[in-house]
Amino acid sequence: MDERLTLRSHLDQSASQTPHGAALGDVIKAIAAAAIELAALIADGPLVGIIGQDGDVNPDGDRQKDIDVAADAVIRRALRDTAVAAVLSEEAVLPETLRPTAPFCVAIDPLDGSANLENNISVGTIFSVRPRGNDVLSTFFEPGTAQCAAGFIVYGPQTTLVLALNARVDIFILDRRAREFLLIRPAAQIARNTPEFAINASNRRHWHGPVRTYIDECLAGTNGGGEADFNMRWIGSLVAESLRILVRGGVFLYPADARPSYREGRLRLLYEAHPMALVMEWAGGAASTGRRRILEVAARTLHQRVPLIMGSVLGVRDVAAIHERTEPMFDNSDAPLFARRGLFL
Structure with missing residues (x-):
């Protein structure tokens, strides 16, 4: 098989196309690293103590499961060493301030669809990255056009990462042996009219x-x-x-x-x-x-x-x-x- 481009190399090549491009690449690399850890945790499930047990209620009134809390912790930990001013998560009422003067803010659903895990149905992580505004909190009240990157990870038969960056969408798949995301579909385009x-x-x-x-x-x-x-x-x-x-x-x-x-x-x-x-x-x-x-x-x-x-x-x-x-x-x-x-x- 031809050698495929890694997510890391793709982000390094893209760095010059975006303000603070290297720092933005590091944010996305951190989310990808967290996703690799989560993919293993989700796959092992009850074998490592993740049993789908209900816990507290999140800010939206949804019942949290143990895996929701674990996923939130994994992603927050990964983002702490990056250029993220604050992270807003589904699992917390208010954003957590990390580095107040850093150039980016992240909004994230650490594990979307966790209730599906007991049926072995695909779940995922959804993320949005936007430049920090005049203050951290106001950044999250800007329209969606303010986003500079976004994407999601699907934990299914394969672990797939979809990345919107630099006005294009690329799809990567996790090579579990190498622990690297590899590009499988560059510049993905949606069919205009599928019945x-x-x-x-x-x-x-x-x-x-x-x-x-x-x-x-x-x-x-x-x-x-x-x-x-x-x-x-x-x-x-x-x-x-x-x-x-x-x-x-x-x-x-x-x-x-x-x-x-x-x-x-x-x-x-x-x-x-x-x-x-x-x-x-x-x-x-x-x-x-x-x-x-x-x-x-x-x-x-x-x-x-x-x-x-x-x-x-x-x-x-x-x-x-x-x-x-x-x-x-x-x-x-x-x-x-x-x-x-x-x-x-």
Whole structure:
């Protein structure tokens, strides 16, 4: 097999293209090193005392598991020797200040989808890096366009690292023997229009009209006047869904809905939606709330939730088009208004 470029070499080559490029490379190398440690910890699981036991409640009200706490500790430890002013984690109420004058701030979900581990389903780490502003805290309240790098790691059959840096997206895979990430897909691009969608269909009764209309039309396919018949996918793991979109295309929807705890969406803006949106856009795709480009949204609170619709640019456009034809409200989705305002009618 031809010798592949390592993540370390890739970052060294990229350093001249970004302000503080060498320091930014060191931040990403530290996250990658933490991911290698976490991959081994996740793989061993109960053999090293990680049994999925519930612990405290995190700032979002989600029950923490032992692996969430362990992952958070591993990543914080890795970042302490880098040029990071502060790190905001899903597992803590406030950012932790590391080096107040350092050039970068990091927002991170240390282990997204930890509840899936008991079923041996892929989980991951999601990260966002942005230049430090005038003060540490205000940095996290800037729009997603402020990010200078983002990405995610999938802990699955392979450990895969997806990196958005310098306006492109590269995919690496962990060589477990060498303990190095190797480049397997440079400059990844998302297919513009794949007839495939991912959504938790069991929540259909809670969806607002635009989402229900879009999914109904996908399911109707060519019988309903559409140009293609759609496949449905739902893994229930954000990182796995995102990697599939990078490889195959399609649209992922985690919308707001009528349930009280979902009215502003469910995914966290700073360390889930913002980094995923940067990955999607730099790979030629799109990401939206349904009514607004995700990267233009600035957080009002550190753990703010938003709807997330992302993937192939034409698919996201279609979802947004239906939203634009309806008023934003908690609607009666069975009303005729929403039956008339689809893509094909």
